[in-house]
Amino acid sequence: xxxxxxxxxxxxxxxxxxxxxxxxxxxxxxxxxxxxxxxxxxxxxxxxxxxxxxxxxxxxxxxxxxxxxxxxxxxxxxxxxxxxxxxxxxxxxxxxxxxxxxxxxxxxxxxxxxxxxxxxxxxxxxxxxxxxxxxxxxxxxxxxxxxxxxxxxxxxxxxxxxxxxxxxxxxxxxxxxxxxxxxxxxxxxxxxxxxxxxxxxxxxxxxxxxxxxxxxxxxxxxxxxxxxxxxxxxxxxxxxxxxxxxxxxxxxxxxxxxxxxxxxxxxxxxxxxxxxxxxxxxxxxxxxxxxxxxxxxxxxxxxxxxxxxxxxxxxxxxxxxxxxxxxxxxxxxxxxxxxxxxxxxxxxxxxxxxxxxxxxxxxxxxxxxxxxxxxxxxxxxxxxxxxxxxxxxxxxxxxxxxxxxxxxxxxxxxxxxxxxx
Numbered sequence: 118x119x120x121x122x123x124x125x126x127x128x129x130x131x132x133x134x135x136x137x138x139x140x141x142x143x144x145x146x147x148x149x150x151x152x153x154x155x156x157x158x159x160x161x162x163x164x165x166x167x168x169x170x171x172x173x174x175x176x177x178x179x180x181x182x183x184x185x186x187x188x189x190x191x192x193x194x195x196x197x198x199x200x201x202x203x204x205x206x207x208x209x210x211x212x213x214x215x216x217x218x219x220x221x222x223x224x225x226x227x228x229x230x231x232x233x234x235x236x237x238x239x240x241x242x243x244x245x246x247x248x249x250x251x252x253x254x255x256x257x258x259x260x261x262x263x264x265x266x267x268x269x270x271x272x273x274x275x276x277x278x279x280x281x282x283x284x285x286x287x288x289x290x291x292x293x294x295x296x297x298x299x300x301x302x303x304x305x306x307x308x309x310x311x312x313x314x315x316x317x318x319x320x321x322x323x324x325x326x327x328x329x330x331x332x333x334x335x336x337x338x339x340x341x342x343x344x345x346x347x348x349x350x351x352x353x354x355x356x357x358x359x360x361x362x363x364x365x366x367x368x369x370x371x372x373x374x375x376x377x378x379x380x381x382x383x384x385x386x387x388x389x390x391x392x393x394x395x396x397x398x399x400x401x402x403x404x405x406x407x408x409x410x411x412x413x414x415x416x417x418x419x420x421x422x423x424x425x426x427x428x429x430x431x432x433x434x435x436x437x438x439x440x441x442x443x444x445x446x447x448x449x450x451x452x453x454x455x456x457x458x459x460x461x462x463x464x465x466x467x468x469x470x471x472x473x474x475x476x477x478x479x480x481x482x483x484x485x486x487x488x489x490x491x492x493x494x495x496x497x498x499x500x501x502x503x504x505x506x507x508x509x510x511x512x513x514x515x516x517x518x519x520x521x522x523x524x525x526x527x528x529x530x531x532x533x534x535x536x537x538x
Contacts (some may be wrong), residue, residue: 198392320426329407330358331536334365341365343393357393359533366416366533367407369399372515373529379483383470387438388483398484398497401465403444404534406437411536415446417456417496418531427453430538441465441472444486454525456494463488496530 326347327333333344341360346367347353357368372379377396391397407413415433420426427449429515436443441464446457457463464472477487483497498515515527 138204158323179278204284322510326353328410329534329536330365330367333358334360338365346407348406349410351403352402355393356403357397358400359531364535366535367399368531368533369404370397370496370530370532372396372500372527375502378404380468380499381484383467384486386465386467401438405437405442408433409437413534413536416531416533416535417453418533419453419456419527420529421495421525422528424528427451429453429456431457431459441470442486454494456496457486461488496527496532501526 139214171377194222257439325346326483327336328348329346330344338344338358339360341358343354343355344353344358357371358365358378359365359368371391372394377391379398380397381390381398386398387401389398389400389403413433416428417429417430418426418428431446432448444457444463444465445461446463449455449459465484465486466472466477467484468482477485477491477495481491481495482499483495484499485495494516496515498520500515515530516524
């Protein structure tokens, strides 16, 4: 539109200039007559201008149509993208709402699990109390039965008295096995109701239980794992057997990941703690019941944080609880450090039970066999991950002292026993 106006202005200017020239010519020659129509050349010039204007207007129109077409295509693309984005936004809102509902359900479930856990703990405490009460009742019944047999020996062979004796003995053994088996996390076969048997049959079955892991190996069990043993004059309990070099060793201590706390009381160290398939301490009473049967070898296996492995073996003798489980060792062999001093009497001590005047466990953590001074090695200390840096940290953790006096932190330990061949 602007181009048409511009071109019309030019035409008017051209016509005006022609008129001025005609006026000048008329002034010069007043005798010539004034023409009534425009000159043919002017008409042609205007026609050519109009024609060019038409061409320009046509090109502008085509160009504008192309630009409008592109704009509409872009608008359609934008509309489609906006629609897709709206759909995705709706899906995200639905997922968010679903997540909120799921979170709400999980919170409810978590609260239910928490309540169930509290209820189970309460029931467990009740069961423990009932077990203690049952133990006291069985003990009382056993005392009453003993007094009855002492006062009236003539009824000892009566069938009902024999059945009652067997029942009391089986209940006592069942409670004892339940306590001993608490160390093991392995699933057990379901119990079956025992029929009342004569004492002779019961004793024969108990005597058939192997005395240690080496006896289990001789019976044909050549795989490492958890087995039941019964040393002489002892109750049945479970141990972990470690097969190596054509025999099976009884594992009495294992440290590997620090999940088990070893800074325990004297009672815990006496009867054992932990899990037989993980970290554990078998118990001084059980170790003593095995070691007193014959001459045994004590083997210690160590692995440091550079994956170097060592072992050392001793001939040893272990005393009873009256001697604070006095340990005496001799004849060290192997490629590892001498964890214990030889030919010295070592007494076991914990933070709540000090042998002699020693308080090494209170200073260095964990129960262990100590000599007169707290300068030996300690494999029941705090587990340091991955490795203790300072000397103080090392002395409170699992460590051993090399012949040159350096302290080394330990990654894993095993203490095993085996009869002398």
